[in-house]
Amino acid sequence: VGGASWPEPLDAEVFRTPRGTPYLRQAGVVLLARPEVRLEGMAGFLDGFGAELGFAAYLQDPRLPMPGAQLCKVAGQVCYLSLGPRRTPNAAAQEYLGRLIESGHGSVLEHATYTVLLYGVSRSLTHELVRHRAGMAYSQASQRYLGGATLRFVERPEFQHDAELHALFEARIDRAAEDYRALAERLDAARAEGSGAAASTERRKRVQQAARALLPNETEAPIVVTGNARAWRHVIAARCDEHAEPEIRRAMGRVHALLVACDPFLFGDFRAERLADGTVALRTAHPKV
Numbered sequence: 001v002g003g004a005s006w007p008e009p010l011d012a013e014v015f016r017t018p019r020g021t022p023y024l025r026q027a028g029v030v031l032l033a034r035p036e037v038r039l040e041g042m043a044g045f046l047d048g049f050g051a052e053l054g055f056a057a058y059l060q061d062p063r064l065p066m067p068g069a070q071l072c073k074v075a076g077q078v079c080y081l082s083l084g085p086r087r088t089p090n091a092a093a094q095e096y097l098g099r100l101i102e103s104g105h106g107s108v109l110e111h112a113t114y115t116v117l118l119y120g121v122s123r124s125l126t127h128e129l130v131r132h133r134a135g136m137a138y139s140q141a142s143q144r145y146l147g148g149a150t151l152r153f154v155e156r157p158e159f160q161h162d163a164e165l166h167a168l169f170e171a172r173i174d175r176a177a178e179d180y181r182a183l184a185e186r187l188d189a190a191r192a193e194g195s196g197a198a199a200s201t202e203r204r205k206r207v208q209q210a211a212r213a214l215l216p217n218e219t220e221a222p223i224v225v226t227g228n229a230r231a232w233r234h235v236i237a238a239r240c241d242e243h244a245e246p247e248i249r250r251a252m253g254r255v256h257a258l259l260v261a262c263d264p265f266l267f268g269d270f271r272a273e274r275l276a277d278g279t280v281a282l283r284t285a286h287p288k289v
């Protein structure tokens with residue numbers, strides 16, 4: 001059973017065109033946060049019931065290594081006050097949570113939240129991802145505040161193994177980076193008013209919000225995403241489906257790899273399936289809990 005140690009980041013290499021424009025070829029995924037659980041505080045609550053119910057022994061059950069599964073199990077057991085000796089012990093947590101997932105009692109899974117940083121993802125990917133609203137939170141790099149120094153691009157999977165499409169991609173992003181710089185310079189020259197830090201930030205914002213108009217969908221858009229386990233399961237099921245767009249399918253596959261390493265009881269029922277084009281989809285019998 002995994003979950004005890006913190007999963008290592010799934011990093012993504014940065015490449016450069018011969019003219020030096022940086023780009024990435026897949027999503028980097030870094031786990032930033034997961035639940036932390038401390039059950040000792042329940043002692044007063046448990047002791048307050050009649051001693052004959054045996055609730056005090058609830059805290060003697062050896063804890064699960066996965067905080068998310070532990071949290072969801074406690075939440076589920078409080079629903080029926082199944083805290084006495086006849087409750088499901090932690091040793092049978094996988095079956096317990098499996099039953100919750102199978103029966104669609106997904107609200108219990110909303111207690112466990114996981115935060116990831118995604119980089120090496122394109123603006124078109126994040127545009128699709130942020131359509132998932134329920135149980136999700138986003139903070140995305142702002143093209144109004146960022147200038148050319150941090151500009152990077154993402155090469156789609158389809159371009160990576162085709163020499164002509166790859167060359168066109170490199171030429172295109174060189175041109176986009178150059179056009180962006182030239183347009184920002186021109187806009188900056190046109191707005192050379194004001195002084196001080198606030199005026200300088202405001203001026204930069206006004207330059208960049210206009211200059212970004214020419215950036216393509218394949219511009220990188222780093223984003224921090226928090227989701228509860230129920231919402232993440234829905235996103236993974238929808239975006240790792242064979243009909244999903246390949247870039248987001250691959251990126252969400254990497255997110256799933258980190259989440260399943262964190263908590264196999266909450267995310268371990270997804271199965272990989274190789275598709276005719278050689279890419280991989282993930283499937284579960286319980287896509288919407």
Ligand SMILES: Cc1cc2nc3c(=O)[nH]c(=O)nc-3n(C[C@H](O)[C@H](O)[C@H](O)COP(=O)(O)OP(=O)(O)OC[C@H]3O[C@@H](n4cnc5c(N)ncnc54)[C@H](O)[C@@H]3O)c2cc1C
Pocket residue numbers: 131132133134234235238239243244245
């Ligand atoms: C393969 C694919 C193709 C797509 N193609 C298109 C397209 O062509 N055009 C387009 O615009 N979008 C498209 N989408 C986006 C899609 O329509 C959804 O907007 C997106 O997947 C978010 O999912 P969701 O609606 O389940 O919302 P989430 O926010 O992920 O919500 C999860 C669940 O909560 C419930 N819920 C959330 N909000 C509400 C609400 N306001 N009222 C009632 N119930 C709610 C629903 O049961 C919902 O399924 C596509 C998505 C996929 C996966």
